Amino acid sequence: MSASHARSVRVRLAERSYAIELGVGSLGGLGEAVRARLGATRALILSVPPVGRRYGAAVTRSLRAAGFRVKRFEVPDGERSKNLRQAERLYGEMLEAGADRGSSVVIALGGGVVGDLGGFVAATLFRGLPVVQVPTSLLSMVDSSVGGKTGVNVAQGKNLVGAFHQPSLVWIDAATLRTLPPRQLRSGMAEVVKHAAIWDARLFSRLERQLEPLLALDPDVLVPILERNCRIKASVVSRDEREGGFRMLLNYGHTLGHAVESLKGYRGVLHGEAVSMGMVYAAALSERLGKAPEGTRERLEALLRRVGLPTKLPSFERRAYLRALSVDKKKRDSRIRFVALRGIGEAETVPLLPREILPAGALTRQC
Numbered sequence: 527m528s529a530s531h532a533r534s535v536r537v538r539l540a541e542r543s544y545a546i547e548l549g550v551g552s553l554g555g556l557g558e559a560v561r562a563r564l565g566a567t568r569a570l571i572l573s574v575p576p577v578g579r580r581y582g583a584a585v586t587r588s589l590r591a592a593g594f595r596v597k598r599f600e601v602p603d604g605e606r607s608k609n610l611r612q613a614e615r616l617y618g619e620m621l622e623a624g625a626d627r628g629s630s631v632v633i634a635l636g637g638g639v640v641g642d643l644g645g646f647v648a649a650t651l652f653r654g655l656p657v658v659q660v661p662t663s664l665l666s667m668v669d670s671s672v673g674g675k676t677g678v679n680v681a682q683g684k685n686l687v688g689a690f691h692q693p694s695l696v697w698i699d700a701a702t703l704r705t706l707p708p709r710q711l712r713s714g715m716a717e718v719v720k721h722a723a724i725w726d727a728r729l730f731s732r733l734e735r736q737l738e739p740l741l742a743l744d745p746d747v748l749v750p751i752l753e754r755n756c757r758i759k760a761s762v763v764s765r766d767e768r769e770g771g772f773r774m775l776l777n778y779g780h781t782l783g784h785a786v787e788s789l790k791g792y793r794g795v796l797h798g799e800a801v802s803m804g805m806v807y808a809a810a811l812s813e814r815l816g817k818a819p820e821g822t823r824e825r826l827e828a829l830l831r832r833v834g835l836p837t838k839l840p841s842f843e844r845r846a847y848l849r850a851l852s853v854d855k856k857k858r859d860s861r862i863r864f865v866a867l868r869g870i871g872e873a874e875t876v877p878l879l880p881r882e883i884l885p886a887g888a889l890t891r892q893c
């Protein structure tokens with residue numbers, strides 16, 4: 527591992543504080559890092575087959591060398607594995623493998639699905655085992671592995687069952703991005719652009735300047751940008767762990783993004799792609815509401831297009847979008863805390879009715 531690329535970011539949450547350790551080629555150091563932080567002696571590694579094949583052996587070796595007894599578990603790749611059936615199967619397999627309250631730690635090795643499901647199993651087995659997040663996708667490095675949101679999907683919607691369960695450590699080896707499919711990399715970039723759009727105008731300009739070396743995963747560009755994103759996420763989570771208000775800013779682009787994912791039945795569109803469309807729509811609405819100066823949408827859309835992300839909402843009827851926005855009929859008249867931009871680098875929440883988010887004609891105008 528190159529020492530010049532090692533970075534550490536602290537998530538400050540009193541007794542639940544933890545470190546995000548960033549490096550390039552750093553997977554081999556995981557075992558020692560876990561041993562230094564936790565009293566555990568048994569490591570339960572969860573991954574999906576493609577990630578397990580690539581990195582499972584290195585992670586196992588590192589943990590064994592640090593004195594851990596190691597067992598590996600897998601779920602099928604994809605969002606459809608994030609359910610209670612898989613969680614129940616994992617409880618059974620982990621218990622059979624000797625998991626116990628005092629000495630076990632869950633290692634979630636993979637992207638968002640493994641992080642959310644592994645975190646949920648850790649939060650609930652024995653009412654809470656420690657979890658170490660080892661994210662291998664861009665989306666999970668900059669977003670889902672940090673902040674303690676864990677959960678599974680149920681028939682009524684995504685992430686409706688879950689728990690806040692902060693990890694004991696987040697261990698990021700940026701070299702794992704080299705084996706991430708390009709479409710997944712672009713999808714993760716949506717969350718990077720989101721952080722810049724809501725919080726950090728300088729980061730936004732930097733993305734505009736350095737996009738090509740970033741997408742080519744040049745470590746000198748990639749690592750500082752990963753670090754900045756982790757700092758933004760850490761600081762939002764430290765201020766509002768349970769999403770009482772402030773953390774909602776991280777939902778920028780997600781109101782319409784979730785509607786798109788749900789209307790598409792979670793098929794054919796990746797999370798970041800849907801968020802990209804939702805962010806452009808939200809920027810246009812922010813301009814219409816007089817919250818953001820003219821040109822905000824144009825600048826955001828130009829960057830997302832250069833990343834290779836879609837920026838136009840798919841053409842479902844307005845009725846269908848409105849239904850998707852108010853999942854529960856009883857809530858049809860309640861307001862959604864819509865995240866609007868004040869400009870590039872600043873955001874606020876605005877309480878809006880679904881019909882105010884999607885006024886008549888908005889879909890043809892794309893706002």
Ligand code: GLY
Pocket residue numbers: 669670672673675769773776777
């Ligand atoms: N991904 C949004 C959050 O962690 O709050």
